[in-house]
Amino acid sequence: MKLKRSERIVVMTEYLLNNPNKLIPLTYFVTKFNQAKSSISEDIHIIKTGFKEENIGEVKTLAGVSGGVIFTPTLVEEDARKILDDFIEKISEGDRLLAGGYIFMSDIVGNPSLMNKLGRVIATVYKNKEIDAVVTVATKGIPVAYAIASILNKPVITIRRDNKVTEGTTVAINYVSGSTKKIETMILSKRSLNNHSKVLLVDDFMRGGGVLTGMESLMNEFDVEVIGKVILTQCYDSPREHENDYLYLSKIENIDEYNGSFDVKIGNVIEKLKEVEKEDLTNE
């Protein structure tokens, strides 16, 4: 059965959404739907307009032999705020304060829809950067790392805390945990990363900052360039806070273990989004 134009647009929309940041030659659609290139171009224009009006993302068409269409999911500040407010509200709800001032986050990290949305916020911050891989450390940074990498269309590399035979030859570093002052280990398979790759570091929680420092020294061993650093939740007393060289989506303050209360607020993500918007305006 030959699809009607509106049905064809539905199918093309699905294809673009499921293949973000990937150059799709127009001939792919021309062949698939047996349509003239001009009709396909008009269809893409309609999708572009719909996506633009609803702030779903950018559809770019590149002319020439190696040309095609490429879809980059993004969002605007207003939508990012809604997602972050929902994230903050979820952290504020329920009985999350654990012994030692730690916060129970497993259920929040276990929400795939929320992780995908936060991934989209983060991917928007880094949309103009060249990134070869998203690097995270087991375990709770993994979901958001995949959400970001799905959008950026790049691999995820997971640093482990334990050495496994299934990793082959590994590189290990020791670091001092910022909060517990214990010596911990990070291990990464030697063949995971090529030299001179550009990477984005992602973790779920920062307190003493030791994990992030550990990740950075491990990246040094692999001779790769760290393009950005992302933390989902930063704890009040992080000694690295003044550095502002990393993105954090939320911040926990005023932990009162006696009353089981704490405050949560949005991190520095809105200002980072504004910087990207400004960049885009300058480049236009």
Place this chain on the structure above:
Amino acid sequence: MKLKRSERIVVMTEYLLNNPNKLIPLTYFVTKFNQAKSSISEDIHIIKTGFKEENIGEVKTLAGVSGGVIFTPTLVEEDARKILDDFIEKISEGDRLLAGGYIFMSDIVGNPSLMNKLGRVIATVYKNKEIDAVVTVATKGIPVAYAIASILNKPVITIRRDNKVTEGTTVAINYVSGSTKKIETMILSKRSLNNHSKVLLVDDFMRGGGVLTGMESLMNEFDVEVIGKVILTQCYDSPREHENDYLYLSKIENIDEYNGSFDVKIGNVIEKLKEVEKEDLTNE
């Protein structure tokens, strides 16, 4: 700016795709686009036809006060075969055989696009089952667990190997690794799972079958019902193979450590997909 009909369809398509297995009241679109319910229904019919023709998934409309539209991503056998062939090819490529007959899989598991596609194959097998949560064990089962759970619109629960203060009160079990015969531990936060939940167990690799048995006994402690069990890659000598009570996407055989060679083939997933298709035909 008011959207044209075709642009509106683009936006509705995106919304359905990003909210799988979620009932969306028609009034949501009616209000959003300021359109009559009849126009929105026609739009949905167009999306439904496009999705059906291209085997993207099922769009169901439910009438009545609590009615609305619900999108379930699925795929057909032919598309599943393409995804599985690609998965098998990736496992066959390169120098993956490690000491002890283990296979290096980190780069394959680190490919978000492939994990999302495999997640869609698995979600299709379980699309008619009631599932409350996807349960996996750190580390390499996590990506595909999130891919499945994103589609099913359910949470992911991650069992750990080590006890962390951030988990609060935990339940731990010991199990014997089927391949190394060592005693290993699995830990799950007590508040992760409600009694009588229905769960899908997911892991990346099965050799001796000890991890899966361990997961099952841990689930017993939580008094939950295991609806299905999924393994990405099963190794040749798995003693549980005859049971056929779990889904495995690929199978590794004839490991020759001396020559560094092995064979990979598709697991029992195609027959499981055929069973679901048969179920659907019976229910129609």
